[in-house]
Amino acid sequence: MSIHPQLNKNGELQHLLTTEGLPVTILRHILDTAESFTGVTERDVKKIPLLRGKSVFNLFFEPSTRTRTTFEIAAKRLSADVINLSMAVSSQTKGETLLDTVNNLSAMHADMFVVRHNQSGAAHLIARHVGPEIHVINAGDGWHAHPTQALLDMFTIRRYKQDFHTLRVAIIGDILHSRVARSQIHALTTLGVPEIRVIAPKTLLPARVERLGVHVYHNMTQGLKDVDVLMMLRLQHERMESAHLPSTEEYFKYYGLTPGKLLLARSDAIVMHPGPMNRGVEIDSEVADGSQSVILPQVGFGIAVRMAVMSILAGN
Amino acid sequence: MQLPDAEQLLTLLIEKIRLDVTDKTTIVGIHTGGAWLARRIHQALKITQPVGVLDISFYRDDYSKIGLHPQVRPSQLPFEAENSRIILVDDVLYTGRTIRAAINELFDYGRPASIHLAVLVDRGGRELPIAARYTGAVLTLPESSMLELRQADDGKLSLDLRSIVTE
Numbered sequence: 001m002s003i004h005p006q007l008n009k010n011g012e013l014q015h016l017l018t019t020e021g022l023p024v025t026i027l028r029h030i031l032d033t034a035e036s037f038t039g040v041t042e043r044d045v046k047k048i049p050l051l052r053g054k055s056v057f058n059l060f061f062e063p064s065t066r067t068r069t070t071f072e073i074a075a076k077r078l079s080a081d082v083i084n085l086s087m088a089v090s091s092q093t094k095g096e097t098l099l100d101t102v103n104n105l106s107a108m109h110a111d112m113f114v115v116r117h118n119q120s121g122a123a124h125l126i127a128r129h130v131g132p133e134i135h136v137i138n139a140g141d142g143w144h145a146h147p148t149q150a151l152l153d154m155f156t157i158r159r160y161k162q163d164f165h166t167l168r169v170a171i172i173g174d175i176l177h178s179r180v181a182r183s184q185i186h187a188l189t190t191l192g193v194p195e196i197r198v199i200a201p202k203t204l205l206p207a208r209v210e211r212l213g214v215h216v217y218h219n220m221t222q223g224l225k226d227v228d229v230l231m232m233l234r235l236q237h238e239r240m241e242s243a244h245l246p247s248t249e250e251y252f253k254y255y256g257l258t259p260g261k262l263l264l265a266r267s268d269a270i271v272m273h274p275g276p277m278n279r280g281v282e283i284d285s286e287v288a289d290g291s292q293s294v295i296l297p298q299v300g301f302g303i304a305v306r307m308a309v310m311s312i313l314a315g316n
Numbered sequence: 317m318q319l320p321d322a323e324q325l326l327t328l329l330i331e332k333i334r335l336d337v338t339d340k341t342t343i344v345g346i347h348t349g350g351a352w353l354a355r356r357i358h359q360a361l362k363i364t365q366p367v368g369v370l371d372i373s374f375y376r377d378d379y380s381k382i383g384l385h386p387q388v389r390p391s392q393l394p395f396e397a398e399n400s401r402i403i404l405v406d407d408v409l410y411t412g413r414t415i416r417a418a419i420n421e422l423f424d425y426g427r428p429a430s431i432h433l434a435v436l437v438d439r440g441g442r443e444l445p446i447a448a449r450y451t452g453a454v455l456t457l458p459e460s461s462m463l464e465l466r467q468a469d470d471g472k473l474s475l476d477l478r479s480i481v482t483e
Contacts, residue, residue, distance in 0.1 A: 012383075029386060036371065036388040044397070045424035048374040050384075311374070315383030 005127055012316040015127040015136040016309050018145040019187040027190055031155050033308035034301070040077060041300070050311050051080035054111040059101075060139070061087040061117040066275050066299065067139050067149070071114045074306035080112075102126050110134060112314065120144035120179075135313040143179055149274050150183035152305040154191060156298050157229055160270050164188070170197040170223055170265075171214075173233030173255065173282050174204045176244070180274050181233055185212050199223035201255065203244040220255060224264040232257055232273040235282050248281045258284040262292065270294045317457075322465060322473040325436050325452030326353065330360045332450045333403060333434055337361050340401045340429075344368035346418055347389055349407030349465035352473065353436060357405060365400075368393040375417035397426030403450075407465035409435040412446035437475070439463055 004021055008014040013026055040046055056075040060068050068084065075082045087101070096104075102113070112135045115123040120142030127136040140146040161167055169188055175181045175198050188196050189212075198209060199217045210216055217223030224230070235251060245251050257271065271283075271293045279285045288295060342365040345354025351369045358367040369392045373385040404418055415433060422428060434450035439457050457463060457477070464476045 033384065033388050036374070036390045039390045039392070043424055044426045047424065049420070050374055050379055311384050315379055 005124060008132075008316060010316075013312055014132075014316060015123075015138075016147050016313065017123050017127060017136070017138045019147045019150050019183045019190070020145070022147075022186070022190065024190050024192075027151070027154070027187065030151055030305065030308050030312060031158060033312060034151075034155055034304040037077075037304040037307040038301070040307075041303070047077055047079055048307075049079050051075065051078035051111075051314055054080045054314060055109060056080045056082050056112045056114060056310070057105050057110045058082065058084045058114045058139075059087060059105075059116070060085065061115075061122070062140070063088070064116055064140070066302075067116065070299070070302045071137075071139060071148075071306055074303050074310060075112075075114075077303070078307055078310055080310070083110075098122065098125065099129050102129060106130060106134060112137065112310065114139050116140045118142055135316075137309060137313070140179055143177055143182075145183045146179040146274075147183050147187075148302070148306055148309060149180050150187045151309070152298060152302040153180075153184055153231060153272060153274070154187050155301045155305050156272060156294055157270075159297075159301070160294060161228060164191040164193050167193050167228045168195045168197070168226060169193050169229040169231065170199055170217075170227045171231045171233065172199045172220070172223070172257065174235050175200050175209065175233065176204045176206050177236045178233050181231075182212075184231060185214060189213055197223055197227070199255070201245070201251075220257075220261050221264060224261060227265040228269055230257065230262070230265060230269055230271045232271065232277075232283050234274065234276065235278055237278075248278075252281055256280070256282055256284060257287050259286050259290070262287055262290075268292075272298060275299070317477060319463075319475045319477055320437075320453050320455075322436065322475045326356060326473060329353075329434060329436060329450055329452040330357055333357060334361055336432075337363070338401070339364060341365070342368065342395055342400050342402050344370060344393065344402050344404050344418075344422070346404070346406045346414060347371040347391075349436075350405045352465065352467050353407060353434075354405040356473075357403075357434070366394040368395065368402075370418050370421055372414060372417040372421055375421045377413055377417065391421065393422075393425050397422060397428055399427070399429045402428045402431045403434050404431055405434045407436050408463050409433070409438045409446075409448050409451075410441050410463075412442045412444035415446050416444055436465065437463060 006015045006017045114137045116139040122141045123138035196214045198214045273295045343354045343358045345351035371389040373388040432449040435448045436452040438451045438454045462478045462480045466474050
């Protein structure tokens with residue numbers, strides 16, 4: 001097994017598991033390819049024959065609407081057959097192990113697995129287990145990684161800001177529980193963003209987060225100064241096993257993005273959010289629906305980016 | 317081997333196409349060589365409809381063998397494909413597989429009234445029932461060679477023949 005389980009022996013992408021350690025050439029290739037797919041949506045026939053005859057299995061062990069739907073649309077636009085499996089209500093509850101499930105689906109001639117799981121490393125485990133003809137995409141594993149979300153965020157930034165090398169980017173909110181934040185930090189670093197800030201209360205930051213090369217801020221007034229890109233994170237109620245915060249109202253008061261706080265950033269700064277949003281908790285409605293928000297375009301870009309990832313993987 | 321001059325072939329090709337141009341004619345070039353030619357033809361014939369460019373990477377029939385091309389460009393068809401009269405332009409016509417892919421892609425934009433093919437060089441070797449309506453030159457070349465159109469910094473076009481090593 002190589003150090004990079006997501007690359008094949010030729011250094012090409014075999015699986016997409018994390019943005020950590022992903023070579024910049026592959027990152028750019030994904031973003032460039034996605035650019036070509038954005039045009040497909042505007043055509044008469046919103047379909048491309050690349051994955052015709054291939055079967056893509058969406059294995060979602062954790063609820064998700066947006067990610068699962070955009071993966072499904074992406075696969076269908078590439079002419080693949082898509083099979084959606086909500087594993088929470090399936091054989092897992094009958095006691096089947098994860099790898100037994102994968103073996104059974106492989107026997108049904110799956111070509112690609114899109115995996116969402118609440119355990120970190122689930123997609124890695126499947127990727128190590130499957131044969132060389134099967135590709136695995138991590139659609140979010142525990143607190144670990146969510147590479148396609150980070151890639152669509154990179155695509156969004158490039159659309160609005162072009163050059164990564166001059167940007168000041170702030171990631172704001174629940175960094176501790178966020179696989180999105182980790183994947184964003186790795187991708188931003190690889191693409192050459194010189195200043196990445198994380199803004200959060202101490203209780204929502206992982207220990208020694210500075211080791212990822214980010215600047216840590218505990219208050220919005222200092223953290224948002226002169227920022228070009230604001231990447232909001234969702235306050236993850238369902239992951240809050242212990243009390244990290246006094247209350248969501250208190251959180252909004254200090255860390256919620258309001259029009260007033262947004263004024264601290266650059267006047268042409270963009271506001272992003274991976275969704276689903278908690279209005280009035282991490283973001284004010286006026287900002288979410290405002291002129292600097294690119295939250296809805298992000299969703300559309302997510303389809304193009306996922307098409308790019310799938311078509312590159314299936315061709316390798 | 318002495319190759320013909322690409323600029324002279326283009327002039328010849330333009331004159332052949334000129335006879336059939338109407339106000340409904342649209343020009344679509346296949347990336348990259350075909351796109352260079354399409355822009356020149358479009359300009360020379362003063363075509364009113366904007367020029368289109370296709371990157372057929374997503375429609376190639378060898379995708380499952382060689383994967384996705386590392387540099388895919390967006391296709392641009394800035395006119396209504398439905399009922400359009402398209403002259404599809406490419407530099408070299410060989411197996412016909414690129415043209416098959418291009419026709420498939422065009423139909424995903426709508427149903428054209430007609431598609432005709434214009435190529436700078438037809439080098440034979442067809443593997444599909446495809447023929448060009450307008451041709452600059454017909455050449456017979458060894459199978460182990462690759463004929464490519466080049467564009468210099470000043471826009472001047474030339475043909476280049478390379479031998480390819482087959483595995």
